[in-house]
Amino acid sequence: MTGGGFRLISERFKALSEPMRLRLIYALMDGEKTVGELVEETDSLQANVSKHLGILLDAGILGRRKEGLRAYYRITDETIYELCDLVCSSLEHRLAAELQSLSNPRQN
Incomplete structure (x- = not known):
């Protein structure tokens, strides 16, 4: 394995190393949800949920689809x-x- 491979693996584990991100993944295990639903389910603030969803999106763990003004998040990996x-x-x-x-x- 090359240094770049180890870096990618490290980035994946880094994305999973935050308890809030694990809570979001757990909340999405039974299907896609909106940010509002995730805020309610995790009892967190919208800005915090959005920040962590962005990190999970960038890591390729989650996907997002827009429907009108709502964004729905789901596990894609x-x-x-x-x-x-x-x-x-x-x-x-x-x-x-x-x-x-x-x-x-x-x-x-």
């Missing part, structure tokens, strides 16, 4: 579903192991 499942599954296993070790301290 289908690998995000797999990545989220993989990370969540890994964290669930890790937390389960930690809970197990806390409930059975003699086994440590």
Whole structure:
């Protein structure tokens, strides 16, 4: 892999490193939504939501379509579903192991 490849990978992870962006992705997992719907669902300010949507758009993770005065956002990079499942599954296993070790301290 070249340095440019690592840079692209780093940029993808950087786009996913902000909790608000993850909240927006999660909110869009069941279908496209308007900025207003995302503001309400994430309990955030419109300017903040718009800023993070722009970053996810630039990263190629989301897409946008205009209908009249409204913009609808959706996940366009289908690998995000797999990545989220993989990370969540890994964290669930890790937390389960930690809970197990806390409930059975003699086994440590």
